[in-house]
Structure formats: structure tokens, C-alpha cells
Amino acid sequence: MRAAELKPLTNYLFHYPFVATPCLLIDMGRDVGGVGKRKSIVAFSAICSHKLAYPAREVAFIRFQASASKHSEAERIHCCADHSVYDPSANAKVVAGPAPAPLAAIALSYDAKTDQIRALGTAGTEQFDAFFAKYDFKLSMEYGGKARQQSAAATRVQELSLYCRNVAQC
Numbered sequence: 001m002r003a004a005e006l007k008p009l010t011n012y013l014f015h016y017p018f019v020a021t022p023c024l025l026i027d028m029g030r031d032v033g034g035v036g037k038r039k040s041i042v043a044f045s046a047i048c049s050h051k052l053a054y055p056a057r058e059v060a061f062i063r064f065q066a067s068a069s070k071h072s073e074a075e076r077i078h079c080c081a082d083h084s085v086y087d088p089s090a091n092a093k094v095v096a097g098p099a100p101a102p103l104a105a106i107a108l109s110y111d112a113k114t115d116q117i118r119a120l121g122t123a124g125t126e127q128f129d130a131f132f133a134k135y136d137f138k139l140s141m142e143y144g145g146k147a148r149q150q151s152a153a154a155t156r157v158q159e160l161s162l163y164c165r166n167v168a169q170c
């Protein structure tokens, strides 16, 4: 997709590297060592390293929050399930709560000529095996046994609020 399509400090969701594994794409609006003209765009697996909460169609407990709340500072990825808080400007390191590890990072590439962003791979502590084991029945109902299929050459990016019917606030 083109970087210019992203609104700053907004939750975008895409599925990568598997069709059933959700990731958050965020333009932090400032240089955080990411990609894009301002090095402001980052992406992380949206599977919480605590108990594997993730953005599902019915509800997303884990999401980026632009503003501060009772449980976290502004500009954090916050899992409302048990209040694990990750800092997307510092490789999603854990800054609060019970999460034992950062979110896995999604490596991105950026072509300045075309303004295109691409996902290249993952880095860090992946939760994919645990995710597929924990949600095996649910995912097989939703994806007909194809949940572990790799994402196609193009994966859809959309605002989290358009994908999830309820986005938890906490």
C-alpha cells in the first residue's frame, strides 16, 4: 500500500504472515526508526504475548491508543485484557503489565519513488505456534482449515474499527 494513505496515530489492521494472524500498522507521525518519508511507520504482530488476545471480528482487546488513559500513557499499544502495555516507538517493548515479551515486529520496506510499503518478514518473539494451538477450533471454523496459509502477495489493510465490531477502551 502507499504510505500517504495512512492517517497518523490510527490503528490499521492487516493479516501477515498467515491469513489468520493479525498485525497492527501505525504511522506514529514522527521518526521512530520506522519506514516512510518520516521513518514514522511501524508494524507489529497484534497477538499479545501474555495470553494471546488478538483483534478478532467480534472484539479487539489489543489496539493502539493515541491518547493517555487510566491504565497507560499516550501512543501505546495496550491490551485491555490484563493491561499489558507496549511502546510502538521502541520496538513494542513491554512498558507495563504482565506481558513477558515484546510484540513480534513486522519488518517493512519502503520505496520512496512509489511511496509503497511492503511487509518483508517478522522479527522477535513470535507467538504464532501458540496462537494456532490455542485458537485451533475457532480458527478452523472461520478459515475452513486454511488459517495457517501464508498471506498472499497482497494483504488487505484496513482501519481496525472497520474490521472489529467492538474495539475495547481501557
Ligand code: FES
Binding pocket: 048, 049, 050, 051, 052, 053, 062, 079, 080, 081, 082, 083, 084, 097, 098, 099
Ligand atoms: S492477553 Fe493481553 S494482557 Fe493478558
